[in-house]
Amino acid sequence: xxxxxxxxxxxxxxxxxxxxxxxxxxxxxxxxxxxxxxxxxxxxxxxxxxxxxxxxxxxxxxxxxxxxxxxxxxxxxxxxxxxxxxxxxxxxxxxxxxxxxxxxxxxxxxxxxxxxxxxxxxxxxxxxxxxxxxxxxxxxxxxxxxxxxxxxxxxxxxxxxxxxxxxxxxxxxxxxxxxxxxxxxxxxxxxxxxxxxxxxxxxxxxxxxxxxxxxxxxxxxxxxxxxxxxxxxxxxxxxxxxxxxxxxxxxxxxxxxxxxxxxxxxxxxxxxxxxxxxxxxxxxxxxxxxxxxxxxxxxxxxxxxxxxxxxxxxxxxxxxxxxxxxxxxxxxxxxxxxxxxxxxxxxxxxxxxxxxxxxxxxxxxxxxxxxxxxxxxxxxxxxxxxxxxxxxxxxxxxxxxxxxxxxxxxxxxxxxxxxxxxxxxxxxxxxxxxxxxxxxxxxxxxxxxxxxxxxxxxxxxxxxxxxxxxxxxxxxxxxxxxxxxxxxxxxxxxxxxxxxxxxxxxxxxxxxxxxxxxxxxxxxxxxxxxxxxxxxxxxxxxxxxxxxxxxxxxxxxxxxxxxxxxxxxxxxxxxxxxxxxxxxxxxxxxxxxxxxxxxxxxxxxxxxxxxxxxxxxxxxxxxxxxxxxxxxxxxxxxxxxxxxxxxxxxxxxxxxxxxxxxxxxxxxxxxxxxxxxxxxxxxxxxxxxx
Amino acid sequence: xxxxxxxxxxxxxxxxxxxxxxxxxxxxxxxxxxxxxxxxxxxxxxxxxxxxxxxxxxxxxxxxxxxxxxxxxxxxxxxxxxxxxxxxxxxxxxxxxxxxxxxxxxxxxxxxxxxxxxxxxxxxxxxxxxxxxxxxxxxxxxxxxxxxx
Numbered sequence: 001x002x003x004x005x006x007x008x009x010x011x012x013x014x015x016x017x018x019x020x021x022x023x024x025x026x027x028x029x030x031x032x033x034x035x036x037x038x039x040x041x042x043x044x045x046x047x048x049x050x051x052x053x054x055x056x057x058x059x060x061x062x063x064x065x066x067x068x069x070x071x072x073x074x075x076x077x078x079x080x081x082x083x084x085x086x087x088x089x090x091x092x093x094x095x096x097x098x099x100x101x102x103x104x105x106x107x108x109x110x111x112x113x114x115x116x117x118x119x120x121x122x123x124x125x126x127x128x129x130x131x132x133x134x135x136x137x138x139x140x141x142x143x144x145x146x147x148x149x150x151x152x153x154x155x156x157x158x159x160x161x162x163x164x165x166x167x168x169x170x171x172x173x174x175x176x177x178x179x180x181x182x183x184x185x186x187x188x189x190x191x192x193x194x195x196x197x198x199x200x201x202x203x204x205x206x207x208x209x210x211x212x213x214x215x216x217x218x219x220x221x222x223x224x225x226x227x228x229x230x231x232x233x234x235x236x237x238x239x240x241x242x243x244x245x246x247x248x249x250x251x252x253x254x255x256x257x258x259x260x261x262x263x264x265x266x267x268x269x270x271x272x273x274x275x276x277x278x279x280x281x282x283x284x285x286x287x288x289x290x291x292x293x294x295x296x297x298x299x300x301x302x303x304x305x306x307x308x309x310x311x312x313x314x315x316x317x318x319x320x321x322x323x324x325x326x327x328x329x330x331x332x333x334x335x336x337x338x339x340x341x342x343x344x345x346x347x348x349x350x351x352x353x354x355x356x357x358x359x360x361x362x363x364x365x366x367x368x369x370x371x372x373x374x375x376x377x378x379x380x381x382x383x384x385x386x387x388x389x390x391x392x393x394x395x396x397x398x399x400x401x402x403x404x405x406x407x408x409x410x411x412x413x414x415x416x417x418x419x420x421x422x423x424x425x426x427x428x429x430x431x432x433x434x435x436x437x438x439x440x441x442x443x444x445x446x447x448x449x450x451x452x453x454x455x456x457x458x459x460x461x462x463x464x465x466x467x468x469x470x471x472x473x474x475x476x477x478x479x480x481x482x483x484x485x486x487x488x489x490x491x492x493x494x495x496x497x498x499x500x501x502x503x504x505x506x507x508x509x510x511x512x513x514x515x516x517x518x519x520x521x522x523x524x525x526x527x528x529x530x531x532x533x534x535x536x537x538x539x540x541x542x543x544x545x546x547x548x549x550x551x552x553x554x555x556x557x558x559x560x561x562x563x564x565x566x567x568x569x570x571x572x573x574x575x576x577x578x579x580x581x582x583x584x585x586x587x588x589x590x591x592x593x594x595x596x597x598x599x600x601x602x603x604x605x606x607x608x609x610x611x612x613x614x615x616x617x618x619x620x621x622x623x624x625x626x627x628x629x630x631x632x633x634x635x636x637x638x639x640x641x642x643x644x645x646x647x648x649x650x651x652x653x654x655x656x657x658x659x660x661x662x663x664x665x666x667x668x669x670x671x672x673x674x675x676x677x678x679x680x681x682x683x684x685x686x687x688x689x690x
Numbered sequence: 691x692x693x694x695x696x697x698x699x700x701x702x703x704x705x706x707x708x709x710x711x712x713x714x715x716x717x718x719x720x721x722x723x724x725x726x727x728x729x730x731x732x733x734x735x736x737x738x739x740x741x742x743x744x745x746x747x748x749x750x751x752x753x754x755x756x757x758x759x760x761x762x763x764x765x766x767x768x769x770x771x772x773x774x775x776x777x778x779x780x781x782x783x784x785x786x787x788x789x790x791x792x793x794x795x796x797x798x799x800x801x802x803x804x805x806x807x808x809x810x811x812x813x814x815x816x817x818x819x820x821x822x823x824x825x826x827x828x829x830x831x832x833x834x835x836x837x838x839x
Contacts, residue, residue: 154794199771199797207799260802306806310726311783311814318814319821334792341789375728390825399825428832430825493829 005031007272008091010064010219011256012036012329013194014272015095019055021068021087022046023505025120030127033095033159033192034272036205037330038358038471038614039127040159041095043118043172046087048101048111050074053085057447063253063271064219065090083109087477090216100187102274114175115190121150121157123330125338134335139171146174155334156197164189165297196329201312226252234659239590242626246594247628250620255296255344258303258327258541266299267626268446270618272597279304279324279349280412281622285355288563288626290363291633291663297360298369305376307342309383309666315339317410321376321383323349325407338405345399345407347388347436350380351443361638363452365666370454381447381464384440391493395478396440397432411436411505412540412561417546418553419490420500427498433490435504437475438511442474444468445512446664476515485521487514501525501541503561509568519572526565527577534605535584536562542602549602556599556614559585560623563630569635582631583652589628596624636660636672643667647686649674708813711738711774714781715748718811719759727811728755732804735766740774752807768804772796783813 013035017023023044025032033041052069067088071081071276081107089097101107121137122130137150146169149158165188167174180186198204214222226248233244256268256275267289268274269281283304286297308402309322316339317325328340339345357377361370369378388396398410408416409432419433420426448464451457452680479487481499486498489504505522508514514522525531530541536557540547549555562585569578588611589596598621601612636658637648645667649659655676662669672686708714736748749766751758770787772780776795779785787805790796798805 069786147796152793155792156794198791198794199799204792204794207797208802260806272809306803310810311812312818313814313818314818315815317821331793334789336785336789341786341792379726387821390822391829392822397825399821401819401821401824429828470707493825493832 006058006060006066006068008060008066008089009253009275010074010092010214011271012268012275013091013093013095013585015041015091016272017044018047019058019068020053020070021066021089021097022052022251025127027128027130027152032122034124035194036196037124037276037328037333038157038194039122039124040119041117041155042120043116043190045116046085046099047114047116048085050112050114056084058682059126062090062220062223063249075282083111084562087159090219092214092216092219093192096191096216097190097192098187099190101178101180102185103182106182108182109178109180111178111180112175113178113186113188114173116173117146117161118172119146119148119150121331123332123338125328125330125332125340134331135548141169141171144169152331152335153310155331158195158197160193160195162191162193179373185518192538199599205259205262208262208327219680220340223249223252226293231663232661234657234661236656237654237658239594240655240658243586243589243594243596243628244632247625248594250290250625251296251622251629254285254620254622254625258299259329260306261303264299264302265296265486266303267296267621267622270621273618274622276327277303277324280346280352283349284560284564285353285622285626287356287359288560288623290359291638292629294360294364294402294664297356298364298366301357301360301369301373304349305373308376308379309344310379313344316341316343317345317401317406318663319344319387321350321379321381321384322387323353323380325349325410326588339402343406343690345398345400345402345410347396347410348389348412348439350383351396351436351439353377353442354380354447355439358450363449363665365643367454370450374455377447377450378460381444384443385467391432393432394474395432395435395491397430398436399430409433413553415553417551418539419498420540420544420546420554422499422501422544424687427490427496428494431490433504434475434479434487435507435511437471437479438508438513441468441471441475441513442511444471446565472513472515475513476518481516486525487522500544500546501530502544503531503537503539503558503565506537506561506565506568509572510564510566512571514572523569523572523577526569527580533557533602535588535600535611537565538602539599545566548613549600550612552599552614555602557602557611558599558624559588559596559627560621563623563627563634566631566634570624570637575637575648578634579650579652582635583654585627586652587629587654594628595620596627597621598624618677632658632660636674638663638672640665644688645670645672647674651676653677702739708781709778711777711781714800714812715750715759718757721757721811723755724757725755725810727752727757727807730755730804730807732801732807733734733764733766734804734808735764735769735773736777737769738774738777739772745774750808752804757811766800768795768798768800768802770796770798770805780812783815787812 015033016031025042032039051072054075056069070085080290084102086100138149140147146161196204255265269278280301286300309318322344325340325346327342332338333340390397400406444464445468448461451461487505489502490498517642540554543618546554566578566581597613598616599614639646657675659673730752732752734750746761749760
């Protein structure tokens with residue numbers, strides 16, 4: 001496999017190629033052009049006179065645009081090219097590629113330029129293990145175009161390739177015999193158009209009036225408007241400013257329009273493989289970005305309400321009132337071979353949906369939306385009371401019903417080995433992980449506020465408050481690991497405490513479920529050497545049976561996890577600890593040009609002095625992109641209170657000052673200022689504007 | 691004892707699992723009102739064909755949760771075109787409208803939201819379980835002594 005992959009995208013249409021711009025997909029190298037969760041190009045290889053090209057440089061000016069500078073020959077050759085090629089491409093509704101061939105010689109050049117094109121129409125979710133195709137593939141030269149297709153019953157996906165200069169076409173190649181004079185150039189435009197066929201040959205998406213993508217110019221203007229609309233950051237820490245800008249641009253790339261709300265956008269989970277709604281990821285990212293781009297939260301809430309579960313379905317793990325885990329549009333979802341239409345296997349998305357609804361309302365004062373989705377919010381509360389209480393003990397727990405393709409751990413640490421005892425034993429099922437109880441507690445209290453202030457239902461508010469208080473009391477008893485001084489990661493049906501020390505206890509602070517008497521000990525663990533690596537809090541504490549600094553959920557440091565832990569520390573008044581978390585994570589971002597990875601290794605910072613990135617397929621990841629945003633909020637201590645935004649800053653020692661201007665909310669726009677402890681005490685006043 | 695999908699659905703007024711398209715629309719008419727649809731105002735039209743011949747379209751109107759059933763070709767927010775056998779399967783919960791649309795077995799014109807709202811009125815797949823019932827079984831199995839398994 002060639003090391004560098006290059007990707008561009010718009011919505012859920014994207015292209016992953018090597019650094020020559022070529023695509024040669026195999027199960028282990030899942031490159032290609034994808035749209036609507038289907039691969040639309042699996043081979044896309046350029047040759048000149050039968051020879052492959054090598055890359056001199058790649059330029060990615062925007063997330064939807066890239067340029068490859070190429071010369072013929074293998075990379076080992078000394079570059080003394082008489083010929084060079086620029087391959088410029090952008091993605092929107094279609095893939096547009098311009099090939100330009102330069103003849104640098106004193107003589108005329110006669111060349112054969114060829115593009116090989118093939119497509120397997122693989123389902124994105126099966127791309128690394130495709131199995132045998134169930135349908136029939138075809139390729140046709142028709143009217144000067146190359147048409148590749150796949151049909152299974154009435155399900156049909158096609159890709160049509162057209163060229164601006166007539167090409168000689170076969171069923172898998174487009175070629176040109178080109179004569180280029182000395183110091184001259186030749187170019188041609190290729191267009192690759194994916195087609196998701198619906199009734200009467202129309203694109204499935206077109207029948208819904210869904211915008212099927214934009215032009216390059218529209219995309220540029222849209223990105224500029226997005227950046228201009230977001231709050232402005234001024235700070236003496238240059239890399240924080242870079243990280244902030246990177247986050248805003250990446251968040252723009254991660255915006256995704258669901259089919260049910262084709263004119264709005266919400267944050268998809270990760271680029272490129274998770275350009276879809278994942279309930280948990282979209283909710284947490286919306287929470288992180290509320291002070292900056294609150295409209296993402298509104299779409300997330302509306303879409304998740306529309307798609308809320310209403311029936312019992314073992315295959316999709318659906319229950320009435322449950323919020324979805326993931327939506328996919330590919331062949332396996334269409335034929336109900338995979339459960340993603342949508343799949344509901346997560347126990348945290350439902351309470352988090354309510355948490356987001358309240359937090360969104362606190363920031364925006366949007367009574368209309370809170371009233372609009374009141375039936376869904378009530379159904380979500382019923383789900384927490386009824387279907388989530390698998391053990392009849394009042395705790396939210398999960399048990400996988402779809403044994404073939406369902407998720408084993410239906411909390412954010414989904415990996416099979418993420419929930420364990422100190423000695424490494426795995427607990428039985430159902431499992432009630434601790435953070436789920438925190439979310440359920442917080443969801444009830446927040447819904448109580450909405451019931452009181454927006455739905456005008458005092459008795460519901462009263463009942464929810466009582467339930468929450470009771471849950472908190474029992475939780476602090478049933479989950480507390482006495483000899484450790486922290487909360488168990490989970491409890492088993494027989495009440496056994498799954499006693500590993502984990503980052504999950506930080507989420508408990510965020511939810512507010514931790515009793516005052518248990519707070520200091522919890523904080524000490526989070527900031528202690530077993531959990532805190534110097535960069536951030538590890539998912540699992542060093543010394544636990546399954547601890548592994550490069551294990552996915554058993555020792556790595558996750559930036560998003562830390563952003564919520566920092567929020568939790570602030571909630572309980574631990575400002576300096578929250579600032580330390582923010583500093584470590586934001587310093588690590590410097591090593592990645594401001595783009596935080598999904599996770600990095602849990603090695604001690606002293607040991608490596610470098611945050612070792614955990615290898616993952618998706619970058620940027622939505623909740624890593626949202627992390628600097630939430631950390632800005634926690635450092636500034638921004639809290640919406642009534643119609644006002646309050647500021648209570650606590651900056652890390654390396655920051656002199658921060659100004660965040662034009663923070664949107666129910667107050668209009670607000671400017672927040674903060675100075676670090678090292679700075680002279682010039683009075684700064686945060687202010688409201690218009 | 692396992693709680694099955696049918697009995698869970700039965701808690702809602704007037705809803706058993708319908709056997710066919712006709713029964714489905716009759717059940718919708720009996721249902722009258724659904725609190726989960728209270729914020730919705732949609733018209734759906736169902737153009738169903740039988741043995742290749744078009745039949746008189748069914749219409750389902752949702753007005754702040756009140757359900758109305760009629761026949762006629764008037765415009766709607768969402769028009770679903772399907773053959774009768776496919777819609778029978780949808781009405782029984784055997785296949786999901788969204789999936790059927792993705793595989794082009796039914797056609798949808800207009801907005802997708804009413805189609806998703808329709809799913810709230812449909813039963814789950816036959817034989818699905820209440821997760822609490824499965825949890826009961828899992829817990830009981832785990833607690834049984836090793837030799838008894």
